[in-house]
Every structure is written in structure tokens, then in C-alpha cells.
Amino acid sequence: MYSVNAIFSKQLRDILKNRMVLPQFIIFPLVAFVFTEMVAKPSGGVIPNGMFVTMFAGIFAGMLVLTATAGMIAEDRERKSLRFLIMAGVKPYQYILGIGGVMTIISLAVSVVFGLIGGFAGADFVKFVAALMLGAVASMLLGATVGIVSKNQQAATAVALPLGMILGFTPMLALFNESVKNVFGIFYTMQVNTLTNDFSAGFARAALIILANVAVLAALFALAYNKKGLRG
């Protein structure tokens, strides 16, 4: 437990001092706020009030969480920091729990901010945050897998960024193309978008698809973890 707390504390401090990553967690909700206040609300209902919030929240959960998680692990591997942690007695699963804990807290905080900007209340607010968090967990698993298999940060970014763009932007493309919506409906980001856009949509079906994605990504992560390990 000492080790998980230590990794959690290290990663939280690190991310708060990371001028490349931290602003991204602020910019996405900020842009959603500006677009909602300056474009959606003055449109008098032509553009739904929550449209920009769900759009940017989806990109956050699908892309930013993925690239940030992959980058954190790849950086610790590249700088050999992970090797010193493992040598000091940190178990690989404790390291992953510490990193995952930080990303969960940050994702939760950003999801709550998105929910407040969107003006959701009561059960809708809870559903909105829950849907985003499910998406964030799936992205964390995928990001951790990319971080483990990548030799360095550059390699991790080269894989995580296009993956994140596909996952994060597909829901937006689906607004204009029915085929994209049908084909990519199995992606968790599409279902997160469905849930956050329409709370009357079948929550159980969408949540089931997201959970199936989480299960597949967890298996992928376990495979990478067993094959590549986290020796640093």
C-alpha cells in the first residue's frame, strides 16, 4: 500500500508540474464552456445547448486520457525511472494502480466540470459522469497497453495519438454519416457519446457495449503486461 500511495503522490505532483499535459485537461472544458456560452446558447435552440459539452467531453475521454496514460508510462520507462521504482520494491501492479488512481481522479474531476458546464442535474448529471468515467477507464487500459509496449515516449505518442484521434473524433463524424455511426457503434467512444447526448437512450445496451470494450482492452493489457512486463 505504501508503494501505491507513493506512486500516486509522485504522479499527481508530476502531472501538476507538467506544462505539456496539464493545460490539456483545462483547455478541453474551457473550450466547451466558451462554445456553449458564445455559440450554442445564443443560437436559440438551433444548436443544442449540450452539443459542445458532449463533443469535447467525448474527445477528452477517448483521446486525452489515452495519450496521457500512454505518455506517463512511456516516460518512466524511457528515463529509467521505472527501473529504480521496481528495484526499490514497487511491484508492477502497484505502479499501474498508482498511475491509474491519478488518471481516475483527474478524469472524475474533469467529467464533473463538463457536467456542470452542460448544466446537467440530478440523475442526468450522475449518468453523464458515469458514462464519461466508463470511457475514461477503457482509454486508461488502452493507454497503459500502448505505454507498456512502447520503447519510449515518441513511440508511444506515434501509436496513441492516431488511436486517440480515431476513437475521440469518430462520434463527431458519425453526426454527419450514418454508415460511420453503424460501423463504429462497437467502439466505446461511440456509446459514451450516445449516453451523454441522450439520457433516454438505452443505458443498459450502451453500458454493456462499453463494458465489453473494457473487458477486451483489459485482456489486451494483460497480454502486453505478461509479454513485455514492466522491468523498466
Place this chain on the structure above:
Amino acid sequence: MIQMNNITKRFGAQTVLSGVTFEAKEGEIFGLLGPSGAGKTTIINILTNQLDADGGSHGIGVTPFETGLMLDEDGLFVRLSCLENLNIFADIYGIPRSKSMEALESVGLAKAAKKAVNTLSKGMRQRLALARAILHEPKVLFLDEPTSGLDPGTARGIHKLILGLRDRGATIFLTTHNMEEATELCDRVVMLDKGVIVEQGAPAEICERHNAVKTVPDLEAVFIEMTGGELECIA
């Protein structure tokens, strides 16, 4: 205490260690000398269980928790301060955080405690890496070229610290290119060339065996004789 017995290691078709056998005794500074690519870091990686040997046996006589490690790549968390870096490891080891400040004081970095690592000079980073290695007062300390690239003043400070750690009972396993450093610090050394041990013993004994004692024992002359270091550099 630290033992290697007939260790062999291959990377693909290349044999990097062949029949390496030595023993470092408790409480001594044991030097591993060799040119670049001789297999020094591979030996440290095997002894610290970061790498598996293909043959032979090895042991360090203590638990991983009782070892400290300083490698050529420092692995520091660059955006965090010196103190934060050490506090993370104090938490992992389950020792009081007050030990972090003590370790910084011992390497002369107390005034830089709140400075971010990415603002430190190379010498300061080396000292911080050493502070992390000694934070939990390990019984065995592995130091991979601890003074490489440092100015003489900083190197001398690190030498004093290493001798002080030995006097407190720690066993120190040191790799270096610097023969003067090896002569000054090491109780015993082994010389490694192309993965094979070519000489071992106390620095003064080795120099005597090779008639390399002038006014002071000249370990460097023996090193060049045994490894062909100069010729390789020219080639």
C-alpha cells in the same frame, strides 16, 4: 558477500560474459574495471536481478531492499524537486521522510532541496542519484561509474562519501574507467576485458605483479597492458 560463479551471458550470437567468477567481501569497496563494452553494466544488471544469466550462479547475500543502486542513467523524476524525489523513495521504503533531508545534506544538496531536477547541473544530478541510493542505508551499494563526467572537486566529494559509507560497514560495488579513482578507493578490483576477467586482487598487489609501481602504484599502466585500451582507442 557478492558472488559470481562461472557466469555466462550471451546477447544473440555474441557472448558478453564468459566464465566470470569473483567474490566481494563484506565491508569492502570492490572495483570492477574495464573498457567500454567489457560487460560491466551487464554484471550489475545480473547481480541486481534485472537480467538473467545464461549460465553460472550469483548472489548478493542481502534482500533487494538492502541494496542501493546508482546507474549511468539517473532515472530521476525531472519535474519534481530533489526533496520530492527522495520523499517518494522514503515512502516506498517505509522510512521517515526526515531521512530524505539527511541524505541531501550528506551529498551537499540541502540548499537545492526545493529545486526541480531539470534545473540541476550534471554533477548535482549525480549527487542526487547517490543520495537516493543511500537513502535507506543499504548494506550493499552498486555504483556504476559514479563520477563519470564530473569535475575533480565534485568527484572528490563523492569519493569522500563512498569511503564514509564503507567505514559505516556498507559493501560497495563500483565500476569505473578511472584508474586513479580505483587505486584511491578500492580494496580489491577485477579487470574485465571482452567479458573475461583478466586480472584481480588489491590494486597495489596487481601493480607489483606487473612492475607498475613507480612512486605510487600505477594501476592505469596495468589496465592498458591487460586490455589494450590505448590501441583500441587509436583503432
